Amino acid sequence: MSSWEGKTRGGTTGYRIFILLLKKINIRFSYALLRVVAVYFWIFSDKSPLMYFYRNRLQYGKFDAYKAIYKNYVMLGECLLDKIVVMAGIKNKFTFDFDGEEYLHALAKDKKGGILIGAHIGNWEIAGHLLTRINTKVHVVMLDAEHQKIKELMQNVLPEKQISIIPIKNNFDHLYAIEEALKKGEFIALHGDRFLPGTKTICSEFLQQDAQFPSGPFYMASKFGAPVCYVSAIKTSRYHYHFKATEPELLPYPNKLKTRNQDLKNMIEPYVKNLEQIVLENPNQWFNFYSFWGNKDSAN
Known part of the structure; x- marks a missing residue:
């Protein structure tokens, strides 16, 4: 069964080139260059996971699926460029609208803390950046190895934000850090759609086929009694993003071993239904480039 390996493809060279272009020229030129780069990836990358997504899950024809894959690569590149521009404070024309942000303001005001669960749909980094509008500290949980070089590079171009990283290593230090942050009424932000081999998962129907999702974020929220919101930032036009946060909910702790998996x-x-709706509305912003449905990922 193919699974995510805990590290996103790509190095820092491309980032450095585009950062230079964004600072010295403008984002429109970078977008144009990006379309050329996307052709290279469209020709040479492994397209089978996305082909399965478009053909088998969304029922696209083969020609339309190939077009959609190219658009997906372009959109991924645009989201990466947008992230750099917005987070580094480079002059830009981006605008945003906010749906459900009042829930986060209320949680911060009441010092209740919260767990914000996102996914690899839209622009997660911009969603995290927009959380700086909330009057509380935000801790982003991520694997220590993921994007290590990229993180080092971005730290050189991004101003300091009210955001910290809680790295997941081979011990349980991250759990203590998460608990401590929640006790202070701060926010924890993490993904709910990827996991490493050996991680406990729960099967749930997603786009009419069973897929595995990590149980950790949800079990943790129930154990610590923290309110949960699902957050996303979707690109709706060239220079506009729609940020959305769902109404917070408390997850009951599954204290009965016999029914724990069902609980x-x-x-x-x-979470899965919310993610499914977003994906159906924005299929070209689905950025999971591995066999999300496991060994069933063989496109017709």
């Missing part, structure tokens, strides 16, 4: 499944399903 976890019930916890995860609202």
